[in-house]
Amino acid sequence: GAVVSQHPSRVICKSGTSVKIECRSLDFQATTMFWYRQFPKKSLMLMATSNEGSKATYEQGVEKDKFLINHASLTLSTLTVTSAHPEDSSFYICSADWDLASNEQFFGPGTRLTVL
């Protein structure tokens, strides 16, 4: 149980276009999902916390208008990278909060974004 999927797993796009990444909890409902960004050979940096039915909470330094997050249901959160630029190229990973009491999150397999 507690499986999180991401789609697509890999995407290449042209500079200036927008890309949407989906994060789904497949066998449980997640009131909270998290979006992380991982640079090559670097750790994960939390970008935002996505709460179902409300606005996402962004970490300091993360542009809200560039990284649009929508958490429309208890099993789906989306991250849209708007007007992508080469510096947005990265590995984006989502996680879902399964059990608040245990503080455990389950991570998706990640999406590798390459902006040309």
Next chain:
Amino acid sequence: AQSVTQLDSHVSVSEGTPVLLRCNYSSSYSPSLFWYVQHPNKGLQLLLKYTSAATLVKGINGFEAEFKKSETSFHLTKPSAHMSDAAEYFCVVSESPYNNNDMRFGAGTRLTVKP
């Protein structure tokens, strides 16, 4: 706010020898601590977690970690390394449910296992 420091960016061991990956944490509340492993171009897999129960935590694949509050440490160990253990390891701290349920990752330790 919580934070975590992984003391070694890279650890190299020979197959069959012990593994020690070091982690120190900082937290204002009762923390939950985790170790995750990430193989190249793969997602994160939970190895083990500490959530205020037993201080010695056993995980998958023979790994274990000991929570030492006096030393604010949560080092990961394994008695005998296997080639398949070569990966990136992340120590993670999360504060109690009384705060935001988010995680802070260490910088990661790359484990290399030599034949």
